[in-house]
Every structure is written in structure tokens, then in C-alpha cells.
Amino acid sequence: MTDTDIVDRIAGLTPGTPTHAIRHKREKVADATQRSYEALFDPALPDLSLSDRLFVALYACTLSNASALGAHYAERLASIDADRALINQIAxxxxxxxxxxLHAMLVFTRTLIESPIEGDKAALERLPAAGIPTPAVVALAQLIAFLSYQIRLTAGLRALQALNATEA
Known part of the structure; x- marks a missing residue:
């Protein structure tokens, strides 16, 4: 695992706290989550550009009111010199x-985040019509699924951290 666990950082977890201990009780799950993040945002990953993946992540966080995680993805976009106006617009x-x-990817992201039952064949078919090949469609769906997990995980850990702080 890398020195920077994104979920721990976004959730505000530090070693020695009860919430950190709970999250790391099954270290292999925390490690797998971090490795998934690293793999999905690897610049060398084919089919979807890193900027497209980061814009999708930022938009998923915006839709989910995950501001701390959204700020992380906005910072990543800025670090690769993505269009600042577009970052602000999507945020x-x-x-x-x-x-x-990109518009088609963001519409698909909104569909899966807000109304997953509508992520049907018709929603999928709009992606190739926008020039997105099948392997990229699969990668996009996997990315959105991971983001949903990451958003909920960080939100739950932040809530648990806040609860632990009020009980201390």
C-alpha cells in the first residue's frame, strides 16, 4: 500500500483513532480499496484518458455532495493542467x-449515480454513439461503480469519526 491512503486522508482518519482501527481491522480490504483507486486512476490505463476519468470522478462527487472527495479530484485535474473553467463548471x-x-460520459455518470435502474441498454448505447468504444464503456461503468463505493465509504467513515468524537 502507498503512504497516502486516499480514503483515510479524505475521511480524516489517523492511526490510533477508533475509526482508523475499525477501517484497518481487515487491512486487506483497505489495501484493495487503495490499489483499486491507484489502478483506476493510473495515467497508463487505456481506453479512457486520465482527465476524462478525473472529470467523471469530480462529477460523481458533486452529484453525491462529497465535497472533500470532490476537492481531491479537482486538485488532481488541476495537477494535470486540465481546463480550469471546465473543472469549476463540473464542480x-x-x-x-x-x-x-465527455458530455456523454457525464450524462451516463449522472444516470448511474442518481437513477441506477435507468442505466439500461438505451443508456449504454448512447456511449458508442458518442464515439466511446466498448472497452471504454466497460471501464467507465467500473469507474462509476468504484466511485459510488468510495463516496459511500468515506461518508460513512466521516460520520463514524464524528460520532466517536462526540462520544469521547
């Missing part, structure tokens, strides 16, 4: 973009 929940491929 505000607007997906009006001139690039049809």
Missing part, C-alpha cells in the same frame, strides 16, 4: 461541454 454540477464524448 458546480453543470455538464454543458463542447466535447460530446
Amino acid at each position: 458546480q454540477g453543470s455538464i454543458v461541454t463542447q466535447e460530446p464524448r
Whole structure:
């Protein structure tokens, strides 16, 4: 595992705290979560550009009111010199973009985050129509599934951390 566990950092967990101990009771799960993050945001990952994956992550966080995690993805976008205006636009929940491929990915993200039952065949077919090949569609769906998990995990840990702090 790397020195920077994203979930621990976003959730505000530090070694020695009760919530950190709970999360790391099954270390292999914490390690697998971090490794999944690293793999899904590896710049060398084919099919979807790193900036597209980070924009999807930022938008998923925006839709889920996960501001701390969203700030992390916005920082990652800024670090690769992504368009600052587009970062701000997506962080505000607007997906009006001139690039049809990214727009289609963001619409699909909104569908899976807000109304997963509507992520049906028709929703999937709109992606290749926007120029997104099948392997990229699969990678996008996997990314959104991971983001849903990461968002809920960090939110739950933050809530547990806050509860532990009030009980201390």
C-alpha cells in the first residue's frame, strides 16, 4: 500500500483513532480499496484518458455532495493542467461541454449515480454513439461503480469519526 491512503486522508482518519482501527481491522480490504483507486486512476490505463476519468470522478462527487472527495479530484485535474473553467463548471454540477464524448460520459455518470435502474441498454448505447468504444464503456461503468463505493465509504467513515468524537 502507498503512504497516502486516499480514503483515510479524505475521511480524516489517523492511526490510533477508533475509526482508523475499525477501517484497518481487515487491512486487506483497505489495501484493495487503495490499489483499486491507484489502478483506476493510473495515467497508463487505456481506453479512457486520465482527465476524462478525473472529470467523471469530480462529477460523481458533486452529484453525491462529497465535497472533500470532490476537492481531491479537482486538485488532481488541476495537477494535470486540465481546463480550469471546465473543472469549476463540473464542480458546480453543470455538464454543458463542447466535447460530446465527455458530455456523454457525464450524462451516463449522472444516470448511474442518481437513477441506477435507468442505466439500461438505451443508456449504454448512447456511449458508442458518442464515439466511446466498448472497452471504454466497460471501464467507465467500473469507474462509476468504484466511485459510488468510495463516496459511500468515506461518508460513512466521516460520520463514524464524528460520532466517536462526540462520544469521547
